[in-house]
Amino acid sequence: MKHVAHPPSRASFPVVAVLAGLLATGCGAPPQSASDGDAVDPGRAKIATAPHADWALAIHGGAGVVRSSVSPEEEPAYRASLEAALDLGSGILADGGTALDAVEAVIRTLEDDPLFNAGRGAVFTNEGTNELDAAIMDGSTLACGAVTGVKTVRHPITLARRVMERSPHIFFSGAGAEAFADEAGVERVAPEYFFVQKRYDQWRAVVEGEAAEAQGEPADDAEAQGGEDKHGTVGAVARDTHGNVAAATSTGGLTNKRWGRIGDVPVIGAGTYASNASAAVSCTGIGERFIEHTVARDVTARMEYGGESLQEAAKAEIHEVLEPESGGLIAVGADGSIAIEFNTEGMFHGSGDSTGQRSVGIWQ
Ligand code: ASP
Secondary structure (H helix, E strand, O other): OOOOOOOOOHHHOOHHHHHHHHHHHOOOOOOOOOOOOOOOOOOOOOOOOOOOOOOEEEEEOOOOOOHHHOOOOOHHHHHHHHHHHHHHHHHHHHOOOOHHHHHHHHHHHHHHOOOOOOOOOOOOOOOOOOOEEEEEEEOOOOEEEEEEEEOOEOOHHHHHHHHHHHOOOOEEEHHHHHHHHHHOOOOEOOHHHHOOHHHHHHHHHHHHHHHHHHOOOOOOHHHHOOOOOOOOOEEEEEEOOOOOEEEEEEEOOOOOOOOOOOOOOOOEOOOEEEOOOOEEEEEEEOHHHHHHOOHHHHHHHHHHHHOOOHHHHHHHHHHHHOOOOOEEEEEEEOOOOEEEEEOOOEEEEEEEEOOOOEEEEEEO
């Protein structure tokens, strides 16, 4: 694995400024969205340049996709879903809505879409269940909320937002998260709601591949991979016309995950991060690698402390820090610039901004 020099750690920065910043705007603080980007942590640099775009949005539908898993007949359906999600988020931002509202709305629609590994359509665990993780972060205040291992919440991203806005905490798991969903009025559904035959078949193929291997039979590569993509995840990052950024990510995790495994998605700084001082980032891929390198925070730290551009930071993280085939990320800078990087064969992605730029894609 290649390693690059990391930007200076927080420890090498004035402790007083960092502490003041944490006290002023620490993660979990009551979220008061900043207007016109004013509430940036005083210990952090403000983006001084004129914005590249008044509003910008990027979305992803997972980096686990390989060509053999998306038939020519299926590809238009994926593209149509991404287009619809982009339309929804772009409409909110163009109307002056907040980045937070835009990313939540985009994720909710992708959670309802059985094509993606989040909400309905989530992959199966080793126990044959669907266990969902999600996180959301407001770059204007550093407030954030996350949930893991929920089995009955239709929109885990909305639950994560409620955790951020209506609890003094940041990260809830399993039964506690579901009890909080009831308290916060977040819709719950029967676990069967998440069942999608294609995902179930993928899981069975993985289980059968493992059983065959244990018996000493050569593993059929395609089967061991679940016949196709083993992971997915959906993410959205945005900059709004008020100058604030936000990030949101939601997933069913990895097919056949065991023992209450938690991936990078709900781990703030690993799969999800946002700060008006730099960018909003949402990741997808093998969560363990993204946790090891705290990828989402690393991208923003490279910008804040190392002076790298959004593009440089995103490229370095995906193509130099991570091993090939680990995954990808989307990011929107506080200046409205957009970065989309992945080191897998494909990643469902799309982006649009107030300058009229718009694109949807899957392959490198
Ligand atoms: N990163 C997610 C996880 O490890 C999976 C994915 O993005 O496909 O849980």
